[in-house]
Amino acid sequence: SSTTLLSVFQEYKQHQKDMIGKCRSLSTYKRITLVYNRVADFIKVKHHRSDMYDGSFVDDFSDYLFTTYKVSNNQVQKIMQVFKHVTKICIKKGLLKKDPFSDYKIKFDPVDPNFLTVDELKLIIQKKFSLRSLETTKDLFVFSCFTGLAFVDAMNLKRENITLAENGDMWIKITRQKTNIPSIIPVMDIAKSIIKKYENQNDSYVLPRSPHQHVNAYLKQIASSCGIKKNMTFHMARHTFATTVTLTQGVPLETVSKMLGHKRITTTQIYAKITNDKIGQDMKALSEKLSSVFKVAQ
Numbered sequence: 001s002s003t004t005l006l007s008v009f010q011e012y013k014q015h016q017k018d019m020i021g022k023c024r025s026l027s028t029y030k031r032i033t034l035v036y037n038r039v040a041d042f043i044k045v046k047h048h049r050s051d052m053y054d055g056s057f058v059d060d061f062s063d064y065l066f067t068t069y070k071v072s073n074n075q076v077q078k079i080m081q082v083f084k085h086v087t088k089i090c091i092k093k094g095l096l097k098k099d100p101f102s103d104y105k106i107k108f109d110p111v112d113p114n115f116l117t118v119d120e121l122k123l124i125i126q127k128k129f130s131l132r133s134l135e136t137t138k139d140l141f142v143f144s145c146f147t148g149l150a151f152v153d154a155m156n157l158k159r160e161n162i163t164l165a166e167n168g169d170m171w172i173k174i175t176r177q178k179t180n181i182p183s184i185i186p187v188m189d190i191a192k193s194i195i196k197k198y199e200n201q202n203d204s205y206v207l208p209r210s211p212h213q214h215v216n217a218y219l220k221q222i223a224s225s226c227g228i229k230k231n232m233t234f235h236m237a238r239h240t241f242a243t244t245v246t247l248t249q250g251v252p253l254e255t256v257s258k259m260l261g262h263k264r265i266t267t268t269q270i271y272a273k274i275t276n277d278k279i280g281q282d283m284k285a286l287s288e289k290l291s292s293v294f295k296v297a298q
Helices: 005-018 026-047 058-071 072-092 118-128 132-147 150-158 189-197 213-225 235-249 253-262 265-293
Strands: 162-164 170-175 182-186
Touching: 005 026, 005 072, 026 058, 026 132, 058 072, 058 235, 118 235, 132 150, 132 189, 132 213, 150 235, 182 253, 235 253, 235 265, 253 265
Parallel strands: none
Antiparallel strands: 162 170, 170 182
């Protein structure tokens, strides 16, 4: 049985590896491996021994991440989250008497999710690409803009996840790989036409499959050929669904949260905050326009 922090971590890592494809994604496992490597390096570099238990360890480790890897606060906190999880296992096993995280607060900086406006989304939808790789990438991206599916869930989407209601409405019912939470999404016409376009693929998947890196690389080309100055990634489609396609059109927060398969409504609220900012800006612009039309004395 494991008696050191690193051996407990090693076991945890192995367990996560065994879960890949069941309830763990490869990217989660890769993150855990990265954290394991960072902890192991830190112990070697700073403490010149293979393991470590004292109380200042957590603060020192966090400082080490900031100074050695020059990463952002949020990247450091993600690493600390995984590490905290492993120290909890150590406490359960009786290897740690005191919680090393008792004085450490994991704090993320708020991030504004990037999304496309209605006009930008229109540009992409209307653009035709002669290169098949670009055309299918465009379809995958637009599909996610109208369903909110994350990349891994779009790639895993099978025909059996699509159901037709008695009234002819089409629904996607899928369990999100990241959280194991069900998403139930009504399929809008644009998404329907993309499903139809690929329905003669001779496999059980709804959409053409492509590696994540390729898709993100093609999206850069699509953005530049549409004159969109944003750093387009596939995940931006999910943000666009939440903001531009649903919340700004008046779909209630609870409904959007269910479709996105969020565990907590607080996760969905970041999008609501953004749409409120957007409403504020739009109304300010409108107010200025109306003031000049109606010659309101400033």
